[in-house]
Amino acid sequence: MTELLLKNVRPFGGPVTDILIRDGRIVRIGAGETGSGAVEDGGGAIAIPGLVEAHAHLDKSLWGMGWHVHQAGPRLEDKISTERRLRRELNIDPARQSARQVALAASHGTTAIRSHVDIDTDQKLWCFEGVSATRERFRNEMDIEIVAFPQSGLMIRPGTLELMDEALANGADVVGGLDPCGIDRDPKGQLDAVFHLAQKHGKPVDIHLHEPDELGAFSLEMIIDRTQALGMRGKVTVSHAFCLGMSDRARAQSLVEKLAREDIAIATTAPASRPVPAAAELRRAGVRLCAGSDGIRDTWGPYGNLDMLERAMFIGLRNNFRCDDELDHALHICTQGGADVMELKDYGLREGAFADIVLIDAETVAEAIAARPVRKLVLKRGKPIARDGKALFTVE
Amino acid sequence: MTELLLKNVRPFGGPVTDILIRDGRIVRIGAGETGSGAVEDGGGAIAIPGLVEAHAHLDKSLWGMGWHVHQAGPRLEDKISTERRLRRELNIDPARQSARQVALAASHGTTAIRSHVDIDTDQKLWCFEGVSATRERFRNEMDIEIVAFPQSGLMIRPGTLELMDEALANGADVVGGLDPCGIDRDPKGQLDAVFHLAQKHGKPVDIHLHEPDELGAFSLEMIIDRTQALGMRGKVTVSHAFCLGMSDRARAQSLVEKLAREDIAIATTAPASRPVPAAAELRRAGVRLCAGSDGIRDTWGPYGNLDMLERAMFIGLRNNFRCDDELDHALHICTQGGADVMELKDYGLREGAFADIVLIDAETVAEAIAARPVRKLVLKRGKPIARDGKALFTVE
Numbered sequence: 001m002t003e004l005l006l007k008n009v010r011p012f013g014g015p016v017t018d019i020l021i022r023d024g025r026i027v028r029i030g031a032g033e034t035g036s037g038a039v040e041d042g043g044g045a046i047a048i049p050g051l052v053e054a055h056a057h058l059d060k061s062l063w064g065m066g067w068h069v070h071q072a073g074p075r076l077e078d079k080i081s082t083e084r085r086l087r088r089e090l091n092i093d094p095a096r097q098s099a100r101q102v103a104l105a106a107s108h109g110t111t112a113i114r115s116h117v118d119i120d121t122d123q124k125l126w127c128f129e130g131v132s133a134t135r136e137r138f139r140n141e142m143d144i145e146i147v148a149f150p151q152s153g154l155m156i157r158p159g160t161l162e163l164m165d166e167a168l169a170n171g172a173d174v175v176g177g178l179d180p181c182g183i184d185r186d187p188k189g190q191l192d193a194v195f196h197l198a199q200k201h202g203k204p205v206d207i208h209l210h211e212p213d214e215l216g217a218f219s220l221e222m223i224i225d226r227t228q229a230l231g232m233r234g235k236v237t238v239s240h241a242f243c244l245g246m247s248d249r250a251r252a253q254s255l256v257e258k259l260a261r262e263d264i265a266i267a268t269t270a271p272a273s274r275p276v277p278a279a280a281e282l283r284r285a286g287v288r289l290c291a292g293s294d295g296i297r298d299t300w301g302p303y304g305n306l307d308m309l310e311r312a313m314f315i316g317l318r319n320n321f322r323c324d325d326e327l328d329h330a331l332h333i334c335t336q337g338g339a340d341v342m343e344l345k346d347y348g349l350r351e352g353a354f355a356d357i358v359l360i361d362a363e364t365v366a367e368a369i370a371a372r373p374v375r376k377l378v379l380k381r382g383k384p385i386a387r388d389g390k391a392l393f394t395v396e
Numbered sequence: 397m398t399e400l401l402l403k404n405v406r407p408f409g410g411p412v413t414d415i416l417i418r419d420g421r422i423v424r425i426g427a428g429e430t431g432s433g434a435v436e437d438g439g440g441a442i443a444i445p446g447l448v449e450a451h452a453h454l455d456k457s458l459w460g461m462g463w464h465v466h467q468a469g470p471r472l473e474d475k476i477s478t479e480r481r482l483r484r485e486l487n488i489d490p491a492r493q494s495a496r497q498v499a500l501a502a503s504h505g506t507t508a509i510r511s512h513v514d515i516d517t518d519q520k521l522w523c524f525e526g527v528s529a530t531r532e533r534f535r536n537e538m539d540i541e542i543v544a545f546p547q548s549g550l551m552i553r554p555g556t557l558e559l560m561d562e563a564l565a566n567g568a569d570v571v572g573g574l575d576p577c578g579i580d581r582d583p584k585g586q587l588d589a590v591f592h593l594a595q596k597h598g599k600p601v602d603i604h605l606h607e608p609d610e611l612g613a614f615s616l617e618m619i620i621d622r623t624q625a626l627g628m629r630g631k632v633t634v635s636h637a638f639c640l641g642m643s644d645r646a647r648a649q650s651l652v653e654k655l656a657r658e659d660i661a662i663a664t665t666a667p668a669s670r671p672v673p674a675a676a677e678l679r680r681a682g683v684r685l686c687a688g689s690d691g692i693r694d695t696w697g698p699y700g701n702l703d704m705l706e707r708a709m710f711i712g713l714r715n716n717f718r719c720d721d722e723l724d725h726a727l728h729i730c731t732q733g734g735a736d737v738m739e740l741k742d743y744g745l746r747e748g749a750f751a752d753i754v755l756i757d758a759e760t761v762a763e764a765i766a767a768r769p770v771r772k773l774v775l776k777r778g779k780p781i782a783r784d785g786k787a788l789f790t791v792e
Contacts, residue, residue: 067759070719247643272668273716301718302766303709313699320669322697323466363463370698 003037004382006357009047011349012328013364016044021355024381029351040384042359045376046368048331049349050111050356051308052338055239055267055292058098058115058134058144059127062297065090065097070302076182076210080152083299084122092299094130096396101296101306102138103391108307109358109375111385113142114206114292114342116149116176116239119167121159128167141385141393145342147206149176154193155184161193168201177207180219187222195226198235204343206237206267212275216243220255227262234263237290237341241266244282245275256285265341268333269294270311270318279319279333280326290337291315308334309360312369327366355382399433400778402753405443407745408724409760412440417751420777425747436780438755441772442764444727445745446507446752447704448734451635451663451688454494454511454530454540455523458693461486461493466698472578472606476548479695480518488695490526492792497692497702498534499787504703505754505771507781509538510602510688510738512545512572512635515563517555524563537781537789541738543602545572550589551580557589564597573603576615583618591622594631600739602633602663608671612639616651623658633686633737635663640678641671649677656681661737664729665690666707666714675715679725686733687711704730705756708765723762751778 006019011029020028020035060083062068068090072082086092098115105113118127128148135144148167150160154177168175177194180187198205205227211219220243227236238259244266246252259266265288266277282289291311296304312330321327339347346353359376362368374389385392402415407425416424416431456479458464464486468478482488494511501509514523524544531540544563546556550573564571573590576583594601601623607615616639623632634655640662642648655662661684662673678685687707692700708726717723735743742749755772758764770785781788 067763069760070762072718270668272666272710272714297766302720302723302762303713305767314668317699318668322468324698327698364465366466366698367463370693371701 002382003035005035005037005039006047007039007041009042009045009359011047013046013362019047019357021379021382024355024383025346026349026351026353026355040377042377043361045359045361046365047349048358048360048365049335049347050358050378050380051109051334052290052342052344053105053110053113053292053306053308054290054338054341055269055294056101056113056115056306057117057295057298058101058113058131059094059117060092060295060298061097061101062090062092062299063097063100063104065092068299072299079300084120084152086299087123094127095133098131098134099137099395102134102142102144103393103395105306106141106378106386106391107375107389108305108309109378109386110306110308111142111356111378111380112338112342112344114145114147114174114338116147116206116208117172118151119148119160119163120150120152121157121163122152124163125167128172132171138393140383141380143342143344145173146171147174147176148172150178153178153183155186155189164197168197168203173203175201175203175205177205179209179211180222181215182211187219191222191226195230195232198232199230204235204237205232206239208239209241209243212242213246216241217246217251217255221258224258224262224264227264236262237265237267239267240269241277242274244277256281256287259287260285263288265290267292267341268315270315272314272318276318279315279329283329288337288340289333290341291333307372309369309372313372316369324364324366327369330369331365355379398778399431401431401433401435402443403435403437405438405441405755407443409442409758415443415753417775417778420751420779421742422745422747422749422751436773438772439757441755441757442761443745444754444756444761445731445743446754446774446776447505447730448686448738448740449501449506449509449688449702449704450686450734450737451665451690452497452509452511452702453513453691453694454497454509454527455490455513456488456691456694457493457497458486458488458695459493459496459500461488464695468695475696480516480548482695483519490523491529494527494530495533495791498530498538498540499789499791501702502537502774502782502787503771503785504701504705505774505782506702506704507538507752507774507776508734508738508740510541510543510570510734512543512602512604513568514547515544515556515559516546516548517553517559518548520559521563524568528567534789536779537776539738539740541569542567543570543572544568546574549574549579551582551585560593564593564599569599571597571599571601573601575605575607576618577611578607583615587618587622591626591628594628595626600631600633601628602635604635605637605639608638609642612637613642613647613651617654620654620658620660623660630659632658633661633663636665637662637673638670640673652677652681652683655683659684661686663688663737664711666711668710668714672714675711675725675729684733684736685729686737687729703768705765705768709768712765720760720762723765726765727761751775
């Protein structure tokens, strides 16, 4: 039996209390027996549950590889083809780069990650195998879920479907998809294939949908139809879903209601440069919302650091959240929202749950989001994995 | 004669060189005599000119006052009246709070600030006098320009005009204004009064314009008309100018062309939650663009830290800048763009200019913006004012 007593912490910024952890789980929040194990004094820090990175691309960052000068063209296709070429030219090794990102995420308080991983006929399963190796290597430090993701298209690159099938047979957790109109130009073909894989392997679905306005609405309705027809309620996530930011709010509302009916979740990065799903509107309709960093410092663009407190700030800024209760909700999206989508068992800052806990020196949750202080301590199932903004495990 | 040699630095991320500073000015960029004074080894850091905060509210932050729980209503008027009430209730002392902000700005590499300062019939000149005292106190550490700003309205609060006149006679540098339709409901009255003050005191104008779409376009045209009629070309700034983000791009373009003709500058915060002027469009048309943090952690909202490198990132994110040359332009907006609007003399990283210099450990300007590392060293006219992210002067 191992014990750890977190003394002098404030769950969600509330009153000071203690958290007793035993064998990786929270056994008591409140005063009482001090336990027989180690003690950490939180010094009055806020305690929140581990942050959840619900939309990452662990296979594709250039983190730690020196600065890459960005010159790729403006279209989605430019970035996809540039990346496919540079992966080998620059040796963006998926095992190494995903390990670096796990350490980076942990340093910022993230304890669970859903990562899309590219599968295409050039890379084949290289990216999947690299991220799978990282998942195994850090199985005690990070929950990692792998989405088999046809980044370069599914219908337009024959052979991709078979590779996805193989990945799903070998440990990929979720079936991915991508712009069935915009990339594959065959929405029926792609979506039938994606949902067929999901049915065959008994796995959930997470589809990138960048298509804007009425085109995205069209694809979204096709996703909703299949979710309903196949009884996959609660098992489907749509990432980005920019179409929900369309200016026709009545049309968007009708889509939101259908999403709620099929319990389809939305994953957002809260980008500043595009119309996006409105967090408050989704909340009112009962649509689950989670958030992620997307690719960071990769061949697509220079930004990002996997800090999900910063992401909560971006959600706040994008949605014009100014009141403290709105920022509490932004944190909810970056914690419980992601945990729900990943179906994490026994998640949360409560007795009985796994002790995935982050300590932050701030007065309130809103201040933590606005100021994003260095994370004081990060626990994964009761084990310290980062302290004072630095991961406690090393990667090459 | 005082000398400082900055060794081993890379101007804008270029090749390693030295910068020799004498009596507060850059006398040489390049190898040569080492000088007889102090030496700082930059360790290969990037050197950029001092960041310019071109739209701040130094009188109104709660920085260092403990967390304020935000509950103000959603309308602009709610925030204005909440603030007017809380200033005295919470004792948001303008002298103390502006001093704190000067130290905060310096810690992030800012060496010049244009601050709007509230003038109304409740506060009278309290805010102006407080920020004026701070300006005098830190005259060797920070260039501060004060805009006499009728935050609570000019026409709807009789007596405000006389107070602004008094502030301008006593050292305010710029005549401010605010939503002549939305707040004052008398666009002709307010704008005539503002431009009359500008003519009387021989000072430039900087008007907050939040009004969206065609309403903002209407007010903007009235501003353009007066600029032209009074021969104030190059002396007028419009802050925010959300109307330029209107969906009718042809209409917006016609406004942009008129702005270029009268050399009216735009100040932006690059907010994520509203349509905004497009940086690339303004650049192509030759309209000067500068940037600012706006109010930080005040009764209006919880965000902000006066970090103009972070602001450059927000500009990049808002404008979907992904290529390195686009991020170079974002830095230009946050340096030279602000210097132009403030008419700073002898500004820039060049021989003969004042030695306002920031050293940053990064490989390129784009990396500096994406990663926002702690500022290694900040010089104001050759004097260190911040090191390793901390101001070298103290405030209470």
